[in-house]
Amino acid sequence: MVRFFFTPSERKQAGRRKLERLFRLRLAGNLPLRQREMGKPTEYVTYRGKAGQWSWLLHRLTGIGVLLFLLVHIADITLIGWGPQVFDRLLFLYRQPVFRLGEVVLVAAVLYHALNGIRLCIIDFWPAATAIHKKLTCAVAVIFTVFFVPTALYMLNWLMK
Amino acid sequence: MPELSGSRPESGLELYAWLFMRLSGIALLFLALIHVLIMHVLHDVTVIDFQFVARRYATPFWRTYDILMLWLAVLHGLNGLRTIIMDYVHSSGWRTVWVAVILLVGLVFLAMGSVGIVTFQPGRFALR
Structure with missing residues (x-):
């Protein structure tokens, strides 16, 4: 039977389940155990909100962000075929402060996606590495910071002038 | 069954993907990373213009x-986008629609970019 009316607590639970699905999360104390057992089994990997959760989310978000920029970037580079007038006018747009700040965010996204991708490859091709997965996650964070901070400062040099 | 992220598909096209x-x-x-380093960090948008690209594309190395x-x-x-969408879209009809959209976007942008890189002839324009 299809139900159209739900109690507020049922609606709240449904909302939480949606969140769990969207972020591959297992929210603590979401449902009493018996009800959870009655529900459908989760057929996706969940991360229970620890470091893996954030790596997973950041990898997806940076991936989507870089992909969107990539498509825009292909479109703008194609304009070079229309000659210097068209192309240099377009670059004027990219010289605006908003875009130059966005470029720093882009570099951060590419760098994070690359470093976390190395971590994923290590785990995937060398399963024994799961034993040191916390160290690998830390290494990604450390290497990211070491490379990104000087790069960002160098890229934002124009702000100081 | 939805794909498990981080777990390897057993065989077929999904394994190759x-x-x-x-x-x-x-x-x-x-x-x-080398592209980002050269074109977005070492040379920024204040330096890059039509002439910069023309000089870069004079030899086949950077075009390749x-x-x-x-x-x-x-x-x-x-x-990657397909993997994400397959995580959240489960009906086979909508999956087909999304895969078709992704294929179309891929074809259009690959064609656009390839034509742009291969057919670029700076000599056709009078350089200032």
């Missing part, structure tokens, strides 16, 4: 580099 993501990722690690990067990046990115 899984392998492609990792191999193209490793290739892009060098291609994209850019074509290779274009194809790997677009395929890697769109296949």
Whole structure:
């Protein structure tokens, strides 16, 4: 039977389940155990909100962000075929402060996606590495910071002038 | 059954897609990071203009580099998008629609980028 009316607590639970699905999360104390057992089994990997959760989310978000920029970037580079007038006018747009700040965010996204991708490859091709997965996650964070901070400062040099 | 992220598909096209993501990722690690370093960090948009690209594309090296990067990046990115969409869309009808949209976007942008890189002839325009 299809139900159209739900109690507020049922609606709240449904909302939480949606969140769990969207972020591959297992929210603590979401449902009493018996009800959870009655529900459908989760057929996706969940991360229970620890470091893996954030790596997973950041990898997806940076991936989507870089992909969107990539498509825009292909479109703008194609304009070079229309000659210097068209192309240099377009670059004027990219010289605006908003875009130059966005470029720093882009570099951060590419760098994070690359470093976390190395971590994923290590785990995937060398399963024994799961034993040191916390160290690998830390290494990604450390290497990211070491490379990104000087790069960002160098890229934002124009702000100081 | 939805794909399990981080777990390897057993066989078929999905296994090759899984392998492609990792191999193209490793290739892009060098291609994209060097590109970002040269074109977005060492030379910023105040230096780059039509002439800059014209000088860069005078030899076939950077054209080959850019074509290779274009194809790997677009395929890697769109296949990643497909993985994400398959995580949240489960009806086979909508899955087909999304795959068709992704294929179309891929075809259009790969064609656009490839034509742009291959047919670029700075000599056709009078340089200032």
